[in-house]
Amino acid sequence: MATCDHCSTHVSERFVRVFADDSGAVRACPNCSANAGIAEVMRKRTQRA
Incomplete structure (x- = not known):
């Protein structure tokens, strides 16, 4: 299950x-x-990481 790296909320595979x-x-x-x-x-956020 995919999640947002920032807030850990589930995101769809399409997203x-x-x-x-x-x-x-x-x-x-x-x-x-x-x-x-x-x-x-x-x-x-990618640039900061």
Whole structure:
């Protein structure tokens, strides 16, 4: 079961295919970031990691 690396909330496999980084990590989900900016949040969190 896939989860958000930031808040540990379950995310669907479809969400993972669209928003995960190259290693398969989901660094932001709809529960911990605004839907409109989710890709931006993921990019920023990936850069910090």
